[in-house]
Amino acid sequence: MPVKLYGRSIVEGGPVGDDGGTFRAFNPSEGREFGPEFHEATPAVVARALDSAARAFQQYRAKSAEEVAGFLEAIARNVEALGDELLETARAETALPSERLKGERGRTTAQLKMFAGVVREGSWVEATIDRAEPERKPVPKPDLRRMLIPFGPVAVFGASNFPLAFSVAGGDTASALAAGNTVVVKAHPAHPGTSELVARAVVAAAEEAGMPSGVFSLVQGQSPEVSLAVVEHPRTKAVGFTGSLRAGRALFDAAARRPEPIPVYAEMGSVNPVFVLPGALRERGAEFAEGLKQSVTLGTGQFCTNPGLVVGVQGEAFGKFLDKTDELFAAAPPGTMLNAGIRRGYEEGVERLQRIVKRKAGGAAADASRTQAAACVFSTDAATFLDKRELGEEVFGPSTLVVGCQSVEELRRVAEGLEGALTATIHGTPEDLREYAWLVRVLEQKAGRLVFNGFPTGVEVCAAMQHGGPYPATTDARTTSVGTAAIKRFARPVCYQNFPQEALPPELRDANPRRLWRLVDNRWTKD
């Protein structure tokens, strides 16, 4: 029997607030609203969520690593246990195919379990110990021990394009909870039912794991005011966000204007340039065109790492690649987008390109009433691209712009003029890579992840992943929102000077009871 949705925010374990404005979920592929009314969180609801998160924080951060890990694993179990109802609700709200959603659910639970493992292992706290030298002249050296501790309540904004893996129990929530922070999630209004189901799974896990009820809350809302209220609340200590540049920048600005500014980790997507070098074009231009088309149209182009720009040097092989690309995109079926707003944004982006760039090959006709979009590829020359800054801006959806350069020198200028990106890709032979070694140096300055002979879509969740990049890809290029290192975003160092052993956190005691990797007197050791 399906769960009856509250249609409200969830604070301290239960539904609250039925006095805000309302909105309903929208089925993009059917073009109609459905399900219950959802009430916007009022300022009072937002305040209750943050106040309870602040109270719960003191209890939550006193929990052992084992208890926190158990909590994360309970969330994973409960999300899994939502079964088909979760998948069906998410499919109705996002039009993402069931298989994709199943995969995303697997990724979500895997992330929760991965962070449980990170917490259990424990070395993420970067324990650093410099022992006292009481005999040192002219002054004795004190005993100094430093480790990372959590911030306090973290606000997480659900992303529209990952209703599970970057939403209520997604990577931001998992890493913030793993670091010992309490969390208030602002649900994305495009999947309020999915958000509520997952939130209730988290709430149940908190209860099972004996966590304080304020450890997690969900606030619903469609209007920017709710988002701003969450960021501006004095109890909020950090923000995680995945979404558009406009929304991310608005939250960043609000956080920077606060009496006490707080960090905002906003991942705002990017054009993800792909450089295709002469050897690769000669050896496998058609294969590259096929891979490009697949990467651009995957998930109807709704990935932060979607390759929106392809750059190469003009010539015979480049011309052939372009023809092949046109052919492939012309044959591409339309795809259903996540919601009407995203589709509108895509159409506007395509029109913007079309005003400047004449050459375009588009896929089959798209049905706007079913939120469909047609894949398309544009092409232009480097002179035009360099002249029109707006050609370098992201168009979120299944389109890409191919830029042909007249010379290597022009290609260099295109590379040097790029904005910050999550990824930058090079296709080439080993010889190409040697010849274009300078291009790697340029792209290192532009992106967080450099891909060789692959496509940027598909973001591995592991220790070495860097999902981030210079502005406007993110508001904090020093961090990643994917992989184990994401936990570092939600912690800060504290140093204990001359504390007796028993007053130190276990992570910093001489005995190293948790067998952490630590830097002791400048030497890495587990002893």
Next chain:
Amino acid sequence: MPVKLYGRSIVEGGPVGDDGGTFRAFNPSEGREFGPEFHEATPAVVARALDSAARAFQQYRAKSAEEVAGFLEAIARNVEALGDELLETARAETALPSERLKGERGRTTAQLKMFAGVVREGSWVEATIDRAEPERKPVPKPDLRRMLIPFGPVAVFGASNFPLAFSVAGGDTASALAAGNTVVVKAHPAHPGTSELVARAVVAAAEEAGMPSGVFSLVQGQSPEVSLAVVEHPRTKAVGFTGSLRAGRALFDAAARRPEPIPVYAEMGSVNPVFVLPGALRERGAEFAEGLKQSVTLGTGQFCTNPGLVVGVQGEAFGKFLDKTDELFAAAPPGTMLNAGIRRGYEEGVERLQRIVKRKAGGAAADASRTQAAACVFSTDAATFLDKRELGEEVFGPSTLVVGCQSVEELRRVAEGLEGALTATIHGTPEDLREYAWLVRVLEQKAGRLVFNGFPTGVEVCAAMQHGGPYPATTDARTTSVGTAAIKRFARPVCYQNFPQEALPPELRDANPRRLWRLVDNRWTKD
């Protein structure tokens, strides 16, 4: 023969710009201007500095670790070689005693050498490797390798209270250069001659070490416009600052408003609360009073870690401590402050306290014409302190406020109401510490460093140091401006996916030619 000062900014190895407004150095202990006129950097000079820093960056970051380390060591040698002229210029400009300046010079050169060591050892780049699993199902795992790389030009603002160790070749410059960034220093206008001498030592070191001339520039200026121009220049990629809350916040705001926001590491001082617990008061109240007075008056109170607030529970021992403190402060001689502006700020702060708090014991009369300030101690009850927020704000100089609480519960409220601080200190017996374990939990949320039975002045330069803290102590509590970890502020991660070995930076190659500590397939190893 003394060096003839240029009195100008230094860009690309030489003096530039004589068309800006002028200002002169001021000898605080003699109350008069001296030395040559210094020209303010015009916007054109600032642009030249940043443009040359951006050009030099591509060459500088290609230098080997050994070359960068050699450059840092050459700076240390050249600063040392400035000899007495540097010490005398600094003494005239800051009124800091020669012994203190000698110590500070030693710290400055030691920091440069320390970072040379960090660069040579190399593990600071946090190399992380996840090797490919081509057979993995359903999709192969790519090869992913991540490390830290530099940002680009870093702007460093010299501090008035550390004319050497936190100025031109101080900790921010040393750590930014060590990470591979080029640097533009905005000299503090209170010690322009000292700044020029050190800048010329850095420029000479760059030449000796074969570095591009844009690797380091110095801009002079007294007006806020020069500082803002440096932060707002599009080539600037990060900012290091030590100084007042007002100036630091202004730079932070300017950086956040930029089209491309950049990180600002502003260390803006704090009240550095000291909690004195009952056992410590009983056992050694007089000794504590003596230590407190010494810490408060050290360097005429001009340290970011100056203890400006003392909190205890009222009672007989507390009363005796208060009397002893009054006696000690009454006997304290006046001290010369760094400059007239700082003295004025101190007088205003003291007057602000005096309007609210009646009880005050002050030191000997101070001579304003010689920029002197009298040490003083205020005392009040917790009810007044909790009622008047302004009592919790930093007064930069040799004063402290003692707050007597009627109960442990009141002490808890004082602790919980504190603003962010660089440090928080507890004096107590081991029994006190057990009883007040909750106080440690509260103070962890308020400060970057917790000191037990010591005083916060005196900041050890080592791996475990944390010199930073929640706002308003700094604009980025995730970082430290002292110790080896300071280098992490000026770098960001980049991940290489499926790159051939020879195209990877040496730090990420299988062979590990530099023998770094690396996280390989989730295991720390030097192999």
